[in-house]
Amino acid sequence: MDLFLNRVFDGLSNGATYALIALALVMIFKATTLINFAQGEFAMIGAFIVLVLATERGVPMWIAVILAMIIAGLGAAGIERTLIRPFDPADHLPLVIITLGLFLAINAIAGIVWRFDPRRFPELFPSGNALTIGSATLTWYTVGVVCTTLITASLLTLLLNKTKIGLAFRAVSSNLESSELVGVRVGPTLQFGWAIAAAVGALGAAVFVANPVLQLEPTIMIRVLIFAVSAAALGGLDSLWGAIIGGVAIGMVQSIVVPYTPIPNELALATAVIVLLLVLIFKPAGLLGTAAVERV
Amino acid sequence: MSEDTTQNPTPAQAVLHVADLKGGYGQIQVLHGLDFYVNDGEIVVILGANGAGKTTTLRAISGMIATSGTVDLRGESIQGSKAPDIVRKGVAHVPQGRGTLNELSVEDNLRVGAFIRKDNEVDADMERWFDVYPVLRERRNQRAGSLSGGEQQMLAVSRALMSRPDLLLLDEPSLGLAPLIVKDLFDRFAEINKETGMTMLVVEQNAQLALAIADRGYVIESGEIAFDGPAAELLSDDKIRKSYLGV
Ligand SMILES: Nc1ncnc2c1ncn2[C@@H]1O[C@H](COP(=O)(O)OP(=O)(O)OP(=O)(O)O)[C@@H](O)[C@H]1O
Numbered sequence: 001m002d003l004f005l006n007r008v009f010d011g012l013s014n015g016a017t018y019a020l021i022a023l024a025l026v027m028i029f030k031a032t033t034l035i036n037f038a039q040g041e042f043a044m045i046g047a048f049i050v051l052v053l054a055t056e057r058g059v060p061m062w063i064a065v066i067l068a069m070i071i072a073g074l075g076a077a078g079i080e081r082t083l084i085r086p087f088d089p090a091d092h093l094p095l096v097i098i099t100l101g102l103f104l105a106i107n108a109i110a111g112i113v114w115r116f117d118p119r120r121f122p123e124l125f126p127s128g129n130a131l132t133i134g135s136a137t138l139t140w141y142t143v144g145v146v147c148t149t150l151i152t153a154s155l156l157t158l159l160l161n162k163t164k165i166g167l168a169f170r171a172v173s174s175n176l177e178s179s180e181l182v183g184v185r186v187g188p189t190l191q192f193g194w195a196i197a198a199a200v201g202a203l204g205a206a207v208f209v210a211n212p213v214l215q216l217e218p219t220i221m222i223r224v225l226i227f228a229v230s231a232a233a234l235g236g237l238d239s240l241w242g243a244i245i246g247g248v249a250i251g252m253v254q255s256i257v258v259p260y261t262p263i264p265n266e267l268a269l270a271t272a273v274i275v276l277l278l279v280l281i282f283k284p285a286g287l288l289g290t291a292a293v294e295r296v
Numbered sequence: 297m298s299e300d301t302t303q304n305p306t307p308a309q310a311v312l313h314v315a316d317l318k319g320g321y322g323q324i325q326v327l328h329g330l331d332f333y334v335n336d337g338e339i340v341v342i343l344g345a346n347g348a349g350k351t352t353t354l355r356a357i358s359g360m361i362a363t364s365g366t367v368d369l370r371g372e373s374i375q376g377s378k379a380p381d382i383v384r385k386g387v388a389h390v391p392q393g394r395g396t397l398n399e400l401s402v403e404d405n406l407r408v409g410a411f412i413r414k415d416n417e418v419d420a421d422m423e424r425w426f427d428v429y430p431v432l433r434e435r436r437n438q439r440a441g442s443l444s445g446g447e448q449q450m451l452a453v454s455r456a457l458m459s460r461p462d463l464l465l466l467d468e469p470s471l472g473l474a475p476l477i478v479k480d481l482f483d484r485f486a487e488i489n490k491e492t493g494m495t496m497l498v499v500e501q502n503a504q505l506a507l508a509i510a511d512r513g514y515v516i517e518s519g520e521i522a523f524d525g526p527a528a529e530l531l532s533d534d535k536i537r538k539s540y541l542g543v
Pocket residue numbers: 321324326344345346347348349350351352353392501
């Protein structure tokens with residue numbers, strides 16, 4: 001029982017980080033109806049910026065995180081302007097190739113700049129346990145990650161539903177031509193989406209590697225991205241709260257289902273892919289989504 | 297008698313003045329030099345068969361395609377401007393197929409219609425169009441995509457009017473709607489025109505209904521103006537009756 005509870009808590013903390021990256025993916029999907037394969041790498045760079053600011057410049061951790069989110073947002077806005085906007089949004093192939101290219105390029109650059117050896121990441125949340133039930137422990141880290149994810153999703157919801165730029169963003173993702181015909185400037189509006197997505201992604205990576213049992217290295221987000229893609233697809237690629245549900249569900253599958261079934265631990269990643277396939281086959285719009293997953 | 301003044305307006309009189317308008321899609325030229333105008337407070341209808349270039353004409357005015365020639369709005373050139381800037385100059389375009397923002401609520405569709413405005417009368421305007429189309433008020437929190445075709449057309453018109461335009465472009469509002477609903481829709485256009493003086497340029501295949509509420513009409517054939525004249529004249533013209541009124 002305690003073991004089971006521990007696995008639930010693990011599933012929660014992993015799931016909440018997948019959800020954060022999935023939120024970023026959903027923002028990009030709303031903007032482009034595509035998966036940004038470089039999202040995890042944007043996020044990884046964000047985490048390295050946090051590390052550099054905090055350990056080399058002595059910036060307090062949460063301020064470093066906020067600065068990294070801003071820097072990641074500005075960087076993504078620049079990438080949108082130079083590499084994404086020049087292409088026809090209806091033609092998906094060039095955009096997929098660009099995000100794949102960005103994935104490889106950013107990963108290689110990070111490897112050159114920071115090398116591939118793992119680094120310890122400072123803690124973002126208090127260490128120790130918030131709750132002990134028998135031998136099961138809920139760490140402050142898990143509480144922190146879950147709260148961060150819920151707060152982020154709530155703020156994003158407010159941003160999209162209560163602000164003018166949010167209204168413009170939803171309009172563009174619903175009907176590009178009608179949005180232009182009511183005076184929305186499509187380019188800057190989508191750029192805003194890219195910036196927000198990158199900022200959320202950077203937060204996700206920082207929170208993820210703040211896990212005391214993990215270390216930061218340039219490849220760390222590749223696995224996370226695969227789980228996050230499955231989470232986003234499961235929840236419905238255009239639904240913020242679907243991404244949260246999907247993230248937690250994938251986290252639970254990974255930490256509960258895998259240990260209790262004959263699936264070897266090494267294949268945990270494959271479960272994410274299997275979930276993704278099942279969604280594509282049986283419910284392409286995901287749990288809460290409106291758009292069917294046609295291209296990933 | 298009034299022929300002289302209505303046929304040859306000075307550009308300043310006209311809300312919209314179009315001369316030698318050419319445009320198309322990539323290498324394909326669709327419009328081969330159109331000349332027409334719309335005076336203040338008029339309802340002008342553009343008739344034409346499928347593929348004649350009616351939609352392309354409206355898209356050329358609202359900046360959705362590349363053009364050459366003259367497009368003046370109240371004497372000021374808008375030719376070559378981008379769509380979001382032309383909206384800000386006072387042109388609202390209800391596209392063919394209504395362009396509903398399906399995932400947004402009815403209310404958000406109207407709010408986005410007021411996107412260019414910075415005044416604080418947006419809510420008041422929304423209530424005003426809810427008074428004209430009460431069914432939209434009932435469904436204000438519903439997904440716009442769940443509305444019927446007729447309701448979506450009302451929403452599209454209200455969305456366009458939320459920008460407080462000088463000129464309203466309507467592209468085949470009757471498309472896919474039942475005759476009774478279409479009749480009602482056009483009566484309402486005439487009412488809005490009478491009460492607010494809203495200038496309208498309407499593209500239609502349903503010539504009978506459109507000419508009934510219009511002041512003047514143009515007939516486009518393969519990207520050129522084939523006939524034009526007062527609505528009553530077009531309604532009684534034999535050639536036009538045969539080709540476009542199906543009688
Ligand atoms: N996006 C496009 N790309 C290329 N050609 C187009 C495009 N849209 C329209 N055309 C062509 O331009 C011509 C005029 O089309 P347009 O849509 O303006 O006609 P229309 O008069 O509005 O017809 P309908 O009554 O069917 O709406 C047609 O020959 C059409 O095939």
